Amino acid sequence: MPRHLLGVAVAAALAATTLTSCSGSGSDALEIWIRQAPGSDSAKTAQKLADAFTKSTGVKTKVVALFDDFETKLQQQAAQKNLPDIVINDTAQLGNMQTQGWIQEIDKSKLKGADQLSDVAWKAAQAANGKYYGAPFSSQSFAILERKDWREKLGMPVPQTWDDLAALAKAFTEKDPDGNGAADTAGWVMPAGTKRGYAMWYSSSYVYANGGDFVTDMGGGKFKPAVNTPQFVQAIQYLQDQFCKGKTVNPGAVSNDTTISHEVFEKGQGGIYLTGPYVLARFEKNIGPGKVEVIPLPKGPSGGPGTLGEGENVYLMAGSDRTDDQRKFAEYAISAAGQQVGMNGDAPGAIVRLPINTTVDMASQRKDPGWKVFQDQYQYAKYSAPVPNWAPIRQTSADAINAVYADCSANVQTAMDGLSAKLSDVLKQQNASAA
Numbered sequence: 306m307p308r309h310l311l312g313v314a315v316a317a318a319l320a321a322t323t324l325t326s327c328s329g330s331g332s333d334a335l336e337i338w339i340r341q342a343p344g345s346d347s348a349k350t351a352q353k354l355a356d357a358f359t360k361s362t363g364v365k366t367k368v369v370a371l372f373d374d375f376e377t378k379l380q381q382q383a384a385q386k387n388l389p390d391i392v393i394n395d396t397a398q399l400g401n402m403q404t405q406g407w408i409q410e411i412d413k414s415k416l417k418g419a420d421q422l423s424d425v426a427w428k429a430a431q432a433a434n435g436k437y438y439g440a441p442f443s444s445q446s447f448a449i450l451e452r453k454d455w456r457e458k459l460g461m462p463v464p465q466t467w468d469d470l471a472a473l474a475k476a477f478t479e480k481d482p483d484g485n486g487a488a489d490t491a492g493w494v495m496p497a498g499t500k501r502g503y504a505m506w507y508s509s510s511y512v513y514a515n516g517g518d519f520v521t522d523m524g525g526g527k528f529k530p531a532v533n534t535p536q537f538v539q540a541i542q543y544l545q546d547q548f549c550k551g552k553t554v555n556p557g558a559v560s561n562d563t564t565i566s567h568e569v570f571e572k573g574q575g576g577i578y579l580t581g582p583y584v585l586a587r588f589e590k591n592i593g594p595g596k597v598e599v600i601p602l603p604k605g606p607s608g609g610p611g612t613l614g615e616g617e618n619v620y621l622m623a624g625s626d627r628t629d630d631q632r633k634f635a636e637y638a639i640s641a642a643g644q645q646v647g648m649n650g651d652a653p654g655a656i657v658r659l660p661i662n663t664t665v666d667m668a669s670q671r672k673d674p675g676w677k678v679f680q681d682q683y684q685y686a687k688y689s690a691p692v693p694n695w696a697p698i699r700q701t702s703a704d705a706i707n708a709v710y711a712d713c714s715a716n717v718q719t720a721m722d723g724l725s726a727k728l729s730d731v732l733k734q735q736n737a738s739a740a
Contacts, residue, residue: 334367335630336389338379339656340617342372346654347583351393354646354656358637364630376401376696383407390627391634392620393442393656396429400694402620403438404735409621409631411437417636418662425686426661430618433526433691433737439618440635443647445581445658446612446682447510450588450675452576453598455482455490466603467543470577474553477576492553494575495544496566497710502699503562504707508544509613510579513687515540516608519702520690520728523739528692530728532702533721536607541706542717543605549713559711581615582679586653589673599675601682614686616658641665659683693735701727 337355341347348370355366369389371378376398382388388407402408411430413419419440426441449470456463456473459480464470474492476482482490497504505519512518517537520528531537548554555575557565563580570578571591579602588597604610619638621631637643644665647657651671659680660667667680689695705724709715732738 334365335391335627335634336367336369337391337393337634338369338371338375338389339393340372340375340395341370341656343370345370346587346649346652347656348654350647350649350654350656353649354638354643357642357646358634361637361642362630362633364633366634379407386624388622388624390622390625390631392622393617393638394620396439396616396618397689397695397699399430399432399438399618399620400692401696403432404693407620407623408438409623409628411440411621411635413437416440416632416639418639421641421664422639422661423663425614425683425688426616428691429614429616429688431691433693439620440639441661442617442619442638443657443659444614444616444661444683444686445583446614446679446686447579447581447602448612448675448678448682449600449602450570450578450580450584450597451600452477452482452573452592452596454593454596455576456598458482458484463598463600464603467605470603471543471547471551471553474547474577475551478551478553482576483573490573491555491575492551492577493547493558494555494566494570494578495547495558496561496563497554497558497707498560498562499700499703499707500562502696502703504559504710505699505703506613507579508541508706510602510611511540511544511605512537513611513613513685514602514609515543515605516611518687518690519698520692520732521739522690526737527739528690528732528737529739530725530732532705532728533718533725536605538718538721539607540605541709541721545709545713545715545717548710559707582658582676583655585673585675586651586655590653597675599678601678610682610685612682612686614683614688616661617656645670692732692737697731698728701731 339351352368355368422441426444430437430439430441432438459476461473477492496507515536518531521531555569569575619635641664644657644660644662648670649655651673709717709720
């Protein structure tokens with residue numbers, strides 16, 4: 306059997322087994338998994354949320370924080386018929402988990418507080434079949450964090466265009482912005498590795514800011530690839546140029562994920578970093594007050610504005626024998642009280658980046674002005690398309706995009722034509738192709 310068909314067969318078998326046999330955590334505590342590094346500030350905030358839920362409802366909880374190979378470990382639990390009761394995970398994982406039969410459908414009309422959540426956030430909890438399989442929990446947009454102190458030292462203006470960003474990156478690389486007399490700074494910090502599809506994830510904001518997209522929704526649950534359109538190719542060409550013509554990207558970027566990239570920026574090895582709001586407090590503390598500023602990603606030369614929209618949902622896992630407690634946790638997590646615990650003020654470790662509950666006043670919870678930039682950008686945010694399974698689209702795209710960043714002789718248009726053909730096959734395998 307071809308590998309891709311074998312994968313589909315295995316997933317289908319696991320889904321059937323999970324739906325009929327999974328029996329939940331089997332303990333007297335509601336087991337909650339969250340994709341965060343164990344012992345991190347975010348994991349500690351997740352524990353605070355669970356403790357507040359227990360205090361409010363009397364339901365005991367057990368929080369499990371995992372980061373590396375999170376989805377693989379969920380797959381193992383599914384195979385063992387022992388999924389956790391609750392999973393807080395990326396919105397982009399909804400299709401993957403839903404098609405494998407891991408998560409329960411959610412009836413918005415029966416979820417207390419559902420009417421207080423933003424419509425945009427609810428779209429990120431909706432599968433290709435139009436039904437909801439998660440309760441929105443956190444949302445975020447992306448923006449540029451740059452070294453204000455470096456920029457001002459060099460007398461450079463706040464970037465307003467993509468050309469301005471490239472010019473600032475060149476100055477950061479060549480003009481010793483940290484003043485140590487060594488050529489040890491880069492302009493751009495880019496997590497452009499292939500692990501978990503980071504190259505695609507990072508590049509997507511530039512694609513959206515230029516009016517491009519990865520797939521076009523043709524209606525009726527059918528899609529077609531859009532990765533070889535002029536707007537898309539122009540965005541990827543711009544980023545390849547930073548690697549190959551400007552030579553202003555941090556060394557090792559084509560192998561890095563965000564864990565490493567955060568450290569690169571934090572250690573002053575690069576000065577321009579497109580990322581989410583969850584690192585604001587960390588950088589303010591570790592780089593120094595007032596040294597980092599947040600600016601919108603400028604719209605591209607052919608479209609925009611735009612940015613990646615992302616976040617987490619609370620997923621009620623299939624097979625649990627604690628459906629009432631699962632619902633109670635989801636209701637608490639989306640409530641104003643739960644959102645405020647997850648936001649964690651201006652301190653490090655926020656697991657609610659931008660609140661999805663419209664009754665929460667973010668300005669009363671956070672004073673860092675950078676948060677407002679992200680909130681303003683969210684109106685232009687674009688979530689991943691509701692295909693049955695976004696994961697292979699993300700990974701296949703990351704592999705192709707990473708290849709053109711790593712190989713300066715690669716022709717971007719040719720590479721994206723090849724990617725378009727591969728994504729067409731992926732959509733056909735999911736019975737989601739408009740062709």
